[in-house]
Amino acid sequence: MIVDSHVHFWRLARGDNTALSPEMKSIYADREPAHLKPLMDTVGVNRAVAVQAAETLAENFYTIGLSRRYGWISGVIGWIDPTSPSLPEEIDTFSGISVVKGVRPVRDDNRSVQWMLSPEAMKGIGELESSGLVLDMLVQNPDEIPVADRIARTFPALSLVLNHCGKPDIRQDRRAVWERDIRRLASNRNVTCKLSGLMNCAPPGATADVIRSYSDTVLDQFGPDRIMWASDWPPLDLASSYDSWRQVCRELLKDISHDDRAAIYGRTATRVYRLDAVGGDTFETEFATP
Numbered sequence: 076m077i078v079d080s081h082v083h084f085w086r087l088a089r090g091d092n093t094a095l096s097p098e099m100k101s102i103y104a105d106r107e108p109a110h111l112k113p114l115m116d117t118v119g120v121n122r123a124v125a126v127q128a129a130e131t132l133a134e135n136f137y138t139i140g141l142s143r144r145y146g147w148i149s150g151v152i153g154w155i156d157p158t159s160p161s162l163p164e165e166i167d168t169f170s171g172i173s174v175v176k177g178v179r180p181v182r183d184d185n186r187s188v189q190w191m192l193s194p195e196a197m198k199g200i201g202e203l204e205s206s207g208l209v210l211d212m213l214v215q216n217p218d219e220i221p222v223a224d225r226i227a228r229t230f231p232a233l234s235l236v237l238n239h240c241g242k243p244d245i246r247q248d249r250r251a252v253w254e255r256d257i258r259r260l261a262s263n264r265n266v267t268c269k270l271s272g273l274m275n276c277a278p279p280g281a282t283a284d285v286i287r288s289y290s291d292t293v294l295d296q297f298g299p300d301r302i303m304w305a306s307d308w309p310p311l312d313l314a315s316s317y318d319s320w321r322q323v324c325r326e327l328l329k330d331i332s333h334d335d336r337a338a339i340y341g342r343t344a345t346r347v348y349r350l351d352a353v354g355g356d357t358f359e360t361e362f363a364t365p
Contacts, residue, residue: 077120078149080344081238081271081305082111083128084141091129094184099313106309108145114308114317115147122147122341124305124348126211126238127154127179132165135175142174149350150176152211157191157199166206176348177209177236185213188222200226204233209348213238217249220256227263234265234347239272239307243289246278254292261296267347268297270339271305274315274323281314283326290327299335303344 085092086105097103115123125138125148135153142148155165155178169175180200182190190196191212203210210233212223220241227235237260243253260266270293273286293302304324308317315323328336344350 076122076341076345078303078341078344078350079115079120079123079306079308080303080348081126081269082123082308083310084108084111084125084138085128086137089129089134089137091131091134093130094128101312102309108141108148111308112145112147118318118321122149122350124148124150124152124176124344124350126152127181130154130181135169139172139174148174150174150348152177152179152209154178155180155203156182157197157203158193158195159199162199162202166202166208169208170206173351175208176350177211177234178203179211179213179238181213184215186215188212188214188216188219192222192225197226197229200230200233204230209234209236211236211238214241217241217243217253217256220253220260223266224256224260224263227260227266231263231265234267235263236303236347237266237268239269239276239305240289240293241268242272243276245273245276245281245286245289250288253289257292258296261301264301266297267301267303267343268293269305269307270302270324271307271311274320275307275310275313277314279314283323286323287327294331299331299338300343302339303347304340 084107086107095103127134138151142151151174153169153175157180159165212235214220214223223235223237241257273289274281277286306317306320311320
Protein backbone atom coordinates (compact mmCIF):
# COMPACT_ATOMS: atom_id res chain seq x y z
CA MET A 76 0.00 0.00 0.00
CA ILE A 77 1.64 3.21 -1.20
CA VAL A 78 0.62 6.58 0.24
CA ASP A 79 1.13 9.86 -1.57
CA SER A 80 1.29 12.09 1.49
CA HIS A 81 0.92 15.44 -0.27
CA VAL A 82 -1.45 16.28 -3.12
CA HIS A 83 -3.63 19.31 -3.85
CA PHE A 84 -7.00 19.74 -5.47
CA TRP A 85 -8.57 22.90 -6.80
CA ARG A 86 -11.51 24.10 -8.86
CA LEU A 87 -10.77 27.48 -10.40
CA ALA A 88 -14.39 28.62 -10.28
CA ARG A 89 -14.20 28.53 -6.48
CA GLY A 90 -11.90 31.52 -6.76
CA ASP A 91 -9.93 31.29 -3.53
CA ASN A 92 -6.62 29.76 -4.63
CA THR A 93 -4.68 32.99 -4.92
CA ALA A 94 -1.32 31.21 -5.32
CA LEU A 95 -2.33 30.23 -8.87
CA SER A 96 -1.89 32.53 -11.85
CA PRO A 97 -2.45 32.20 -15.62
CA GLU A 98 1.32 32.20 -16.10
CA MET A 99 1.37 28.71 -14.53
CA LYS A 100 0.01 27.31 -17.78
CA SER A 101 0.53 23.61 -17.03
CA ILE A 102 -1.46 23.75 -13.79
CA TYR A 103 -3.80 26.71 -14.26
CA ALA A 104 -6.86 24.52 -14.69
CA ASP A 105 -9.13 22.43 -12.53
CA ARG A 106 -7.18 19.70 -10.79
CA GLU A 107 -9.47 17.21 -9.10
CA PRO A 108 -9.45 13.56 -8.07
CA ALA A 109 -10.50 12.37 -11.51
CA HIS A 110 -7.33 13.90 -12.93
CA LEU A 111 -5.02 12.39 -10.30
CA LYS A 112 -6.34 8.84 -9.92
CA PRO A 113 -5.16 7.57 -13.35
CA LEU A 114 -1.66 8.88 -12.58
CA MET A 115 -1.65 7.08 -9.24
CA ASP A 116 -2.89 3.86 -10.81
CA THR A 117 -0.14 3.95 -13.44
CA VAL A 118 2.63 3.91 -10.82
CA GLY A 119 0.91 1.80 -8.16
CA VAL A 120 -0.02 4.47 -5.62
CA ASN A 121 -3.09 3.51 -3.63
CA ARG A 122 -3.93 6.33 -1.24
CA ALA A 123 -3.40 10.07 -0.94
CA VAL A 124 -3.45 12.85 1.63
CA ALA A 125 -5.05 16.09 0.41
CA VAL A 126 -3.28 19.23 1.64
CA GLN A 127 -4.71 22.74 1.70
CA ALA A 128 -4.18 24.85 -1.39
CA ALA A 129 -6.23 27.94 -0.50
CA GLU A 130 -6.18 30.18 2.55
CA THR A 131 -9.87 29.90 3.42
CA LEU A 132 -12.00 27.86 5.75
CA ALA A 133 -14.35 27.26 2.82
CA GLU A 134 -11.72 25.17 1.07
CA ASN A 135 -11.77 22.77 4.00
CA PHE A 136 -15.39 21.90 3.21
CA TYR A 137 -14.47 21.30 -0.43
CA THR A 138 -11.54 19.01 0.39
CA ILE A 139 -13.36 17.11 3.12
CA GLY A 140 -16.24 16.65 0.71
CA LEU A 141 -13.90 15.18 -1.89
CA SER A 142 -12.68 12.67 0.70
CA ARG A 143 -16.29 11.56 1.22
CA ARG A 144 -16.69 10.95 -2.51
CA TYR A 145 -13.30 9.30 -3.08
CA GLY A 146 -12.34 6.78 -0.43
CA TRP A 147 -8.70 6.66 -1.50
CA ILE A 148 -8.28 10.20 -0.12
CA SER A 149 -7.32 8.88 3.30
CA GLY A 150 -6.50 12.13 5.05
CA VAL A 151 -7.00 15.87 4.81
CA ILE A 152 -4.62 18.59 5.99
CA GLY A 153 -6.82 21.64 6.31
CA TRP A 154 -6.14 25.35 6.42
CA ILE A 155 -6.31 27.23 9.68
CA ASP A 156 -5.24 30.63 10.99
CA PRO A 157 -3.62 30.16 14.40
CA THR A 158 -4.42 33.81 15.23
CA SER A 159 -8.15 33.37 14.59
CA PRO A 160 -10.39 34.55 17.44
CA SER A 161 -12.48 31.41 16.90
CA LEU A 162 -9.50 29.05 16.83
CA PRO A 163 -10.71 26.83 19.72
CA GLU A 164 -13.98 26.15 17.95
CA GLU A 165 -12.26 25.56 14.61
CA ILE A 166 -9.87 23.08 16.24
CA ASP A 167 -12.80 21.31 17.90
CA THR A 168 -14.51 21.04 14.52
CA PHE A 169 -11.43 19.55 12.87
CA SER A 170 -10.88 17.17 15.77
CA GLY A 171 -14.42 15.84 15.33
CA ILE A 172 -13.93 14.97 11.64
CA SER A 173 -11.95 11.75 11.42
CA VAL A 174 -10.51 12.35 7.94
CA VAL A 175 -8.86 15.60 9.07
CA LYS A 176 -5.40 14.64 10.27
CA GLY A 177 -3.75 18.01 10.60
CA VAL A 178 -3.55 21.61 9.51
CA ARG A 179 -1.25 23.81 7.46
CA PRO A 180 -1.26 27.49 8.44
CA VAL A 181 -0.44 29.60 5.38
CA ARG A 182 -0.48 33.36 4.96
CA ASP A 183 0.39 34.99 1.63
CA ASP A 184 1.60 31.59 0.36
CA ASN A 185 4.11 31.59 3.26
CA ARG A 186 6.59 33.62 1.26
CA SER A 187 7.90 34.31 4.74
CA VAL A 188 6.92 32.27 7.79
CA GLN A 189 8.20 34.76 10.34
CA TRP A 190 4.58 35.61 11.08
CA MET A 191 4.24 32.20 12.76
CA LEU A 192 6.56 33.35 15.55
CA SER A 193 4.28 36.20 16.65
CA PRO A 194 2.90 35.81 20.19
CA GLU A 195 -0.62 35.39 18.82
CA ALA A 196 0.38 32.67 16.35
CA MET A 197 2.53 30.83 18.88
CA LYS A 198 -0.35 30.82 21.34
CA GLY A 199 -2.55 29.26 18.66
CA ILE A 200 0.07 26.66 17.78
CA GLY A 201 0.16 25.77 21.46
CA GLU A 202 -3.55 24.97 21.24
CA LEU A 203 -2.82 22.73 18.27
CA GLU A 204 -0.25 20.85 20.36
CA SER A 205 -2.90 19.78 22.84
CA SER A 206 -5.41 18.89 20.12
CA GLY A 207 -3.44 16.02 18.60
CA LEU A 208 -3.63 17.53 15.11
CA VAL A 209 -0.45 17.40 13.04
CA LEU A 210 1.13 20.70 11.97
CA ASP A 211 2.26 20.65 8.35
CA MET A 212 4.70 23.49 7.69
CA LEU A 213 5.51 25.05 4.34
CA VAL A 214 8.61 27.19 3.96
CA GLN A 215 9.10 28.77 0.56
CA ASN A 216 12.53 30.07 1.58
CA PRO A 217 15.04 27.50 2.91
CA ASP A 218 16.63 30.24 5.05
CA GLU A 219 13.52 30.07 7.23
CA ILE A 220 13.91 26.43 8.28
CA PRO A 221 15.04 27.76 11.72
CA VAL A 222 11.46 29.01 12.21
CA ALA A 223 10.27 25.40 12.01
CA ASP A 224 13.03 24.42 14.41
CA ARG A 225 11.93 27.00 16.97
CA ILE A 226 8.32 25.83 16.78
CA ALA A 227 9.36 22.18 17.12
CA ARG A 228 11.47 22.96 20.20
CA THR A 229 8.82 25.15 21.79
CA PHE A 230 6.12 22.51 21.38
CA PRO A 231 7.80 19.08 21.77
CA ALA A 232 4.47 17.24 21.93
CA LEU A 233 3.44 18.70 18.58
CA SER A 234 3.93 16.49 15.51
CA LEU A 235 5.44 18.80 12.89
CA VAL A 236 5.80 17.75 9.24
CA LEU A 237 8.25 19.75 7.12
CA ASN A 238 6.99 20.02 3.55
CA HIS A 239 9.20 19.49 0.49
CA CYS A 240 12.52 19.00 2.31
CA GLY A 241 12.44 22.68 3.29
CA LYS A 242 12.67 23.85 -0.35
CA PRO A 243 16.48 23.74 -0.79
CA ASP A 244 17.97 26.08 -3.39
CA ILE A 245 19.33 23.37 -5.68
CA ARG A 246 19.56 25.69 -8.67
CA GLN A 247 22.22 27.80 -6.95
CA ASP A 248 23.53 24.81 -4.97
CA ARG A 249 23.20 26.72 -1.69
CA ARG A 250 23.71 23.52 0.22
CA ALA A 251 25.78 24.38 3.30
CA VAL A 252 23.28 26.52 5.22
CA TRP A 253 20.32 24.31 4.24
CA GLU A 254 22.17 21.19 5.40
CA ARG A 255 23.12 22.82 8.71
CA ASP A 256 19.51 23.86 9.37
CA ILE A 257 18.09 20.50 8.30
CA ARG A 258 20.46 18.74 10.67
CA ARG A 259 19.35 20.91 13.57
CA LEU A 260 15.66 20.52 12.71
CA ALA A 261 15.98 16.75 12.39
CA SER A 262 17.38 16.55 15.92
CA ASN A 263 13.82 17.20 17.10
CA ARG A 264 12.20 13.79 17.31
CA ASN A 265 8.74 15.30 16.81
CA VAL A 266 9.60 16.38 13.24
CA THR A 267 8.95 14.38 10.06
CA CYS A 268 10.04 15.38 6.55
CA LYS A 269 8.26 14.92 3.23
CA LEU A 270 10.44 13.65 0.39
CA SER A 271 8.95 15.90 -2.25
CA GLY A 272 9.43 19.20 -4.04
CA LEU A 273 13.03 18.61 -5.06
CA MET A 274 12.37 18.65 -8.80
CA ASN A 275 10.75 22.08 -8.48
CA CYS A 276 13.83 23.33 -6.62
CA ALA A 277 16.29 21.91 -9.18
CA PRO A 278 17.37 23.23 -12.60
CA PRO A 279 15.06 22.31 -15.50
CA GLY A 280 15.59 18.76 -16.71
CA ALA A 281 17.38 17.67 -13.54
CA THR A 282 18.08 13.96 -13.08
CA ALA A 283 18.32 11.91 -9.91
CA ASP A 284 22.06 12.59 -9.81
CA VAL A 285 21.45 16.34 -9.53
CA ILE A 286 19.27 16.04 -6.42
CA ARG A 287 20.79 12.92 -4.87
CA SER A 288 23.01 14.73 -2.36
CA TYR A 289 19.96 16.57 -1.02
CA SER A 290 17.81 13.47 -0.69
CA ASP A 291 20.73 11.64 0.91
CA THR A 292 21.02 14.39 3.52
CA VAL A 293 17.34 14.04 4.36
CA LEU A 294 17.72 10.26 4.60
CA ASP A 295 20.78 10.54 6.82
CA GLN A 296 19.31 13.13 9.17
CA PHE A 297 15.70 11.98 9.54
CA GLY A 298 15.92 8.26 8.79
CA PRO A 299 13.19 6.33 6.94
CA ASP A 300 10.82 6.23 9.92
CA ARG A 301 10.58 10.03 9.83
CA ILE A 302 10.34 10.47 6.06
CA MET A 303 7.19 10.19 3.98
CA TRP A 304 7.08 10.11 0.21
CA ALA A 305 4.93 12.65 -1.62
CA SER A 306 4.40 13.99 -5.12
CA ASP A 307 3.22 17.56 -4.47
CA TRP A 308 0.91 17.14 -7.46
CA PRO A 309 -0.08 19.24 -9.36
CA PRO A 310 2.72 21.81 -8.65
CA LEU A 311 5.04 18.93 -9.55
CA ASP A 312 3.89 19.37 -13.16
CA LEU A 313 5.70 22.70 -13.33
CA ALA A 314 9.00 20.79 -13.24
CA SER A 315 8.37 17.11 -13.92
CA SER A 316 5.53 14.59 -14.04
CA TYR A 317 4.00 12.05 -11.69
CA ASP A 318 5.61 9.10 -13.45
CA SER A 319 8.99 10.82 -13.82
CA TRP A 320 9.11 11.66 -10.11
CA ARG A 321 8.34 8.02 -9.38
CA GLN A 322 11.26 6.96 -11.55
CA VAL A 323 13.59 9.47 -9.91
CA CYS A 324 12.63 8.22 -6.45
CA ARG A 325 13.23 4.62 -7.45
CA GLU A 326 16.77 5.67 -8.35
CA LEU A 327 17.27 7.77 -5.21
CA LEU A 328 16.15 4.98 -2.89
CA LYS A 329 17.48 1.92 -4.70
CA ASP A 330 20.34 1.30 -2.26
CA ILE A 331 18.32 1.28 0.96
CA SER A 332 16.61 -1.79 2.38
CA HIS A 333 13.17 -3.06 1.46
CA ASP A 334 11.92 -2.23 4.96
CA ASP A 335 13.25 1.32 4.79
CA ARG A 336 11.57 1.89 1.43
CA ALA A 337 8.32 0.54 2.85
CA ALA A 338 8.53 3.11 5.65
CA ILE A 339 9.11 6.00 3.27
CA TYR A 340 6.44 4.93 0.78
CA GLY A 341 3.66 4.36 3.26
CA ARG A 342 4.34 3.29 6.82
CA THR A 343 5.56 6.67 8.08
CA ALA A 344 2.61 8.60 6.63
CA THR A 345 0.18 6.01 7.97
CA ARG A 346 1.62 6.34 11.48
CA VAL A 347 2.12 10.12 11.62
CA TYR A 348 -1.25 10.95 10.08
CA ARG A 349 -3.02 8.05 11.82
CA LEU A 350 -4.51 6.85 8.54
CA ASP A 351 -7.11 4.15 8.84
CA ALA A 352 -5.98 0.71 7.69
CA VAL A 353 -7.46 -0.46 4.41
CA GLY A 354 -7.63 -4.15 3.66
CA GLY A 355 -4.67 -5.05 5.85
CA ASP A 356 -2.07 -2.62 4.53
CA THR A 357 1.24 -4.36 3.88
CA PHE A 358 3.22 -1.78 1.87
CA GLU A 359 4.40 -4.62 -0.38
CA THR A 360 4.36 -3.32 -3.95
CA GLU A 361 6.82 -2.67 -6.73
CA PHE A 362 7.57 0.68 -5.08
CA ALA A 363 9.28 -1.18 -2.27
CA THR A 364 11.62 -3.14 -4.54
CA PRO A 365 14.66 -2.04 -6.53
